[in-house]
Amino acid sequence: MSVKGAELELKSLPRVSARRRMADRTVQSLVYAAFVIAIIPLVSVLWMVVTRGMERLDLDFLTFSMNGLSSSDEGGGANHAIVGTLQQVGLTAVMAVPLGILTGVYLVEYGGNSRLARVITFFVDVMTGIPSIVAGLFILAFWLLALGFEYSGFAGALALAILMMPTVVRATEEMLKLVPNDLREASYALGVPRWRTICFVVLPTALTGIVTGVMLAVARVMGETAPLLLLVFITDAINSNPFEGPQGSLPTFIWYQAGDPNPQAIERAWAAALTLILIIMLLNLGARLLARLRKPVSR
Amino acid sequence: MAKRIEISGLHAYYGAVHAIEDISMTVEPRSVTAFIGPSGCGKSTFLRTLNRMHEVIPGARVEGKVMLDDEDLYGSDVDPVAVRRVVGMVFQRPNPFPTMSIYDNVAAGLKLNGVRRKSQLDEIVERSLKGANLWNEVKDRLSRPGAGLSGGQQQRLCIARAIAVQPQVLLMDEPCSALDPISTLAIEDLIAELKSQYTIVIVTHNMQQAARVSDRTAFFNIAGTGKPGKLIEIDDTSKIFTNPSEKATEDYITGRFG
Amino acid sequence: MTSEIDVGQRTDTAGNGRAGGRRMSTGRLGDQIFAHSARGSGVVLLAIMAAIAVFLIWRAVPALRANEANFLTEQEWNPNATPPVFGIAQLAFGTLMSSFLALLMATPVAIGIALFISFYAPRRLASGLGYLVDLLAAVPSIVYGLWGLHYFGTKMDDVGRFLNDYFSWIPLFGGDSVGGRSLLTASVILAIMILPIISSITREVFLQVPTANVEAALALGATRWETIRMAVLPFGRSGMISAAMLGLGRALGETIAVAMVLSTASGISIHILKDGGNTIAANIANSFAEAGETGRGALIASGLVLFVITLIVNMGARAIVARRKEFV
Structure with missing residues (x-):
């Protein structure tokens, strides 16, 4: 303290030592660098997908399938894959959204601090971490091998639903927690039964938030590939029945075209990647806009 | 060690909101200056401009001069870090570092300033805790977490932490408002002891407290909601509480408003 | 709070x-x-x-x-042979190796990003920049795979050669047949993919740091970095650990990107610049099409191992979070 003290007597304000200032600056530049490092791959991926994808993304690509074409042929399209993806993801949402929302409602409105609610909360968290390939293997063992069904879009949707459910539960939970309690109490005070309160007061209040969460969850499962490889298989033709036979899908389309040595196939892979990214970004953007709309209301 | 502070033409803003307007005053060394006034009159904001803590809040800025003896704290080449090193602060709610022991809390500021020798640290920690009238209560459990102490003890720990680096000014932002009467008394006694060494500025809501602990008192007021806070007058505490020059001060002191 | x-x-x-x-x-x-x-x-x-x-x-x-071989120690994966011989040793090694490398690369960067967004970036830009990082998570793994296979892998070819030329004395960078379809490339891609989850959880933890403690540090005359070291990092330590573990869980289970990038070669090798290597998940995706009855069972067995590993990692991470909530 004596050295510092002497220094203090000379001037009222001590200098911050060069070492400390250096450390501060160094960390600051490292932190900025970390951000830049993260942005580089994002820009690179998006740039490659857009530039390479634009080369083939046209009306033909969206409206034709690969039926009867070999991978070295020019042309062809991903229509069968787009149809498949939309159907599979649609089915997934039909299964996962009601289950997810109901579970969320249970956890917030009914579960309280009960043992069951705590167990479910824990496993919802754990379930978010299940690798998609494991979900795929499970449906393979259960639906295809044990129950004897064949490859179908629906089998893929089952696996995707497992991946989507926890996200929906989380989103519902978060949103329900934001609904002010006064609203519930006001409704009970009017003699409205609990389930009607939840259905007609609580859920509508949280609706935009839940929809936002669901859209993000849909965007998330839309790009899943691994379970589809095991469960939906692949076809070059349009199969508009998701309950029977192999179906196309954008991710598996990319998988097979990208693994093909022919440049025509690789072009198609990039175009399909662009299509997939566009759909996902639209969903993300929509969700974000919706979330922004909601904000003033909740305040 | 204590220094005189001279403030002139000071304005503070939160974004577009003008929080305090054109304040000029002198804070005398080795004395206690109390800031009183109704809620929202900007006394805490003003206090935080004296160690450049105001600008920590996003969008907040300050105009004007704060001279610590002959140096402007808002000079262009002044590092706020250096300012805070010499102008210590105690907050409304006790805020010891929850992950640190009692000892480490007191030593935190010293370590920043390069004091590394164990014996020196031990000595200053003991001196600071004694200075904060806390030594006898905690000397046997220095390695226990600071968060385990009672509210009043935690606040004295925070005072010990602030005086460990031997600042020249000690700012206290309603240091007793979260404490019970006995702890409050302990802190007030402590303030009376500390003023022999430090320039102390204390914001308080409690007029009895201002009358008890301070030598000089500044009264702040606002013209209405949304208007900036202003300094109405500053004078010897005895004068402010018996015979203030301004009508507004008298109204406030006698409880006619606020 | x-x-x-x-x-x-x-x-x-x-x-x-x-x-x-x-x-x-x-x-x-x-x-x-x-x-x-x-x-x-x-x-x-x-x-x-x-x-x-x-x-x-x-x-x-x-x-x-x-299975004729020991499932846990055998390196070969040949379940379609008669008699079937398969073991998980090489796959498990590749999975753990690539995931840990990814974690090693991603964690510091992710914490840096979280610090940047929470404490360094201009307030007005912070949420937008956060969204930008979250976009990394919105890109599907198949697209990372495509990018890795047809663009990034070719760049990593040069990086690999450079590292091999100058740093081959480090065992990891040694060996020959250096290429772009290596464990290192896969690890880098995994690191990119787990960045957003680690950084977003870390950001949430940083949001919970009490302002009072940050102000206390600042008022003591701490620089920004010292404030972070005193008030932010100790408070967020367990949260950051569990964020990293959740990232690890994600990396362990990631399938498609890795399956596309790696050119499979058999045998355990610590030479991460070499073309080849394999992971449990990638192996399932790559060899499922040719798998017969036993082959599928074998793949399911390997999936079970993956399930157990990720379950343990995730439960551990959640337990840390839960315990932390009780304390703070």
């Missing part, structure tokens, strides 16, 4: 509500149906978790019985 208060209030009122609900719901069919279906879907969720374990074990056992 706030979130906890929130949870506290919530459980409290939900508890009250439940009692009230029971009283109110006597005789009300609607309430009963609704309450039961809500609880029912929660139970379905638990049942799915249990079913995953049961069915995987059930299908794995016959294949494991037929």
Whole structure:
């Protein structure tokens, strides 16, 4: 303290030592660098997908399938894959959204601090971490091998639903927690039964938030590939029945075209990647806009 | 060690909101200056401009001069870090570092300033805790977490932490408002002891407290909601509480408003 | 802090509500149906978790019985041969190696990003920049795979050669047949993919750091970095650990990007610049199409191992988070 003290007597304000200032600056530049490092791959991926994808993304690509074409042929399209993806993801949402929302409602409105609610909360968290390939293997063992069904879009949707459910539960939970309690109490005070309160007061209040969460969850499962490889298989033709036979899908389309040595196939892979990214970004953007709309209301 | 502070033409803003307007005053060394006034009159904001803590809040800025003896704290080449090193602060709610022991809390500021020798640290920690009238209560459990102490003890720990680096000014932002009467008394006694060494500025809501602990008192007021806070007058505490020059001060002191 | 208060209030009122609900719901069919279906879907969720374990074990056992080799130590993966010979050693090695490398690269960067967004970036830009990082998570893994296979891998070819030329004395960078379809490339891609999850959880933890402590550090005359070291990092330590573990869990299970990038080669090798290597998940995706009866069982067995590993990692991470909540 004596050295510092002497220094203090000379001037009222001590200098911050060069070492400390250096450390501060160094960390600051490292932190900025970390951000830049993260942005580089994002820009690179998006740039490659857009530039390479634009080369083939046209009306033909969206409206034709690969039926009867070999991978070295020019042309062809991903229509069968787009149809498949939309159907599979649609089915997934039909299964996962009601289950997810109901579970969320249970956890917030009914579960309280009960043992069951705590167990479910824990496993919802754990379930978010299940690798998609494991979900795929499970449906393979259960639906295809044990129950004897064949490859179908629906089998893929089952696996995707497992991946989507926890996200929906989380989103519902978060949103329900934001609904002010006064609203519930006001409704009970009017003699409205609990389930009607939840259905007609609580859920509508949280609706935009839940929809936002669901859209993000849909965007998330839309790009899943691994379970589809095991469960939906692949076809070059349009199969508009998701309950029977192999179906196309954008991710598996990319998988097979990208693994093909022919440049025509690789072009198609990039175009399909662009299509997939566009759909996902639209969903993300929509969700974000919706979330922004909601904000003033909740305040 | 204590220094005189001279403030002139000071304005503070939160974004577009003008929080305090054109304040000029002198804070005398080795004395206690109390800031009183109704809620929202900007006394805490003003206090935080004296160690450049105001600008920590996003969008907040300050105009004007704060001279610590002959140096402007808002000079262009002044590092706020250096300012805070010499102008210590105690907050409304006790805020010891929850992950640190009692000892480490007191030593935190010293370590920043390069004091590394164990014996020196031990000595200053003991001196600071004694200075904060806390030594006898905690000397046997220095390695226990600071968060385990009672509210009043935690606040004295925070005072010990602030005086460990031997600042020249000690700012206290309603240091007793979260404490019970006995702890409050302990802190007030402590303030009376500390003023022999430090320039102390204390914001308080409690007029009895201002009358008890301070030598000089500044009264702040606002013209209405949304208007900036202003300094109405500053004078010897005895004068402010018996015979203030301004009508507004008298109204406030006698409880006619606020 | 706030979130906890929130949870506290919530459980409290939900508890009250439940009692009230029971009283109110006597005789009300609607309430009963609704309450039961809500609880029912929660139970379905638990049942799915249990079913995953049961069915995987059930299908794995016959294949494991037929296996001539030790499943845990064998490096070959040849379940379609007669007799079937397969083991998980190489796959598990590749999985752990690539995931840990990814974690090693991603964690510091992710914490840096979280610090940047929470404390360094201009307030007005912060949320937008955060969204930009989250976009990394919105890119599907198949697209990372495509990018890795046809663009990034070719760049990593040069990087690999450079590292091999100058740093081959480090065992990891040694060996020959250096290429772009290596474990290192896969690890870098994995690191990119787990960055957003680690950084977003870390950001949430940083949000909970009490302002009072940050101000206390600043008021002591700490620089920004010293404030972070004093008030932010110690407070967020367990949160950051669990964020990293969740990232690890994600990396362990990532399938497609890795399957596309790696050119499979057999045998355990610590030379991460070499073309080749394999992971449990990638192996399932790559060899499923040719797998026969035993082959599928074998793949399911390997999936079971992956399931158990990720389960342990994720549960560990959640347990840390939960314990932290009790303390703070």
